[in-house]
Amino acid sequence: MILRLRVSFPDRPGALGQVARVLGTLGADILQVTVLERETGRAVDDFIVSCPGAPDAEAVRDRLPVVPGLRVEGVWPTRETPGAAPDYDLLRHVAADPSRAYPTLVDAVPGLVGAEWAVAVSAGGELVHRSWQAPDTLDETGSLVGVKIGDLASLRPSVLTSGPYRLMSLPVPGAALHVVLARTEGPPFHRAEVDRANRVLEIVSIMAASA
Structure with a gap:
């Protein structure tokens, strides 16, 4: 184990x-x-x-x-591989196909910070991209795992808890998107994890803008 x-x-x-x-x-x-x-x-x-x-x-x-x-x-x-460099692998895949920058980010970013899944949510509250374990729709109240989309759409990186979910929300520079990561096991996301994910997201957003 x-x-x-x-x-x-x-x-x-x-x-x-x-x-x-x-x-x-x-x-x-x-x-x-x-x-x-x-x-x-x-x-x-x-x-x-x-x-x-x-x-x-x-x-x-x-x-x-x-x-x-x-x-x-x-x-x-955890399924993490000690000594691996998932952030470099993510950026390599984005560089190979910048037109798919955000789907690639959403698929791979959970592995950077021990999250279970991630989604990209538009300013209008639409799930634009999702990793394979993520919810495929919002609930009947227009919320994601019990949190209103507006509460996730902070102007700066933020963390919060909803029921069993530990959530991280990251605004995407230059795009009307937020990337939301979640896990149900372990403690809330530490600011060092938020900083790591946010730095990668900023680089991905630059690559996406050049596509």
Whole structure:
């Protein structure tokens, strides 16, 4: 089983090693560590770990708090490939066919930030593009997973929660579109994830404008 863990812990020497030791006692092999935040004396890191035939997400969540000051923000299964560069792959595909820039973005951007699906929504509230797991229509109230389209159409990147959904909304520069990403497992999107997705979207929008 491949799991993604998000943990917050005191940013002091040896703290990361303590987390690694606890994961080792669970039989977990650390495949990748991503630093999301280093502020106010605390660190927020994402770990991708392999637990072959070992504890499930709840067992990992239960054991990690033995590290003093550690908070578990999320433990969830992931299909991410450690060491891969999905943002580069996405941009390569867009560069090969800029006329399909936004469908390509919507299909691939969930893999950049551990999302489950993405859609592109027009200013008029129409689903213009969708990844394969995304809803294919708005609900009877004109909402997406319980959120009014107008509430998703912020002028700047934003995150929100609706029921089990963690959502990220990104305005597309120069186009009357918003890209909305969602996941039901794990914590709300971190600002580092929002920044990463938004930077890629900005580059895609430039490529699309040149098509």
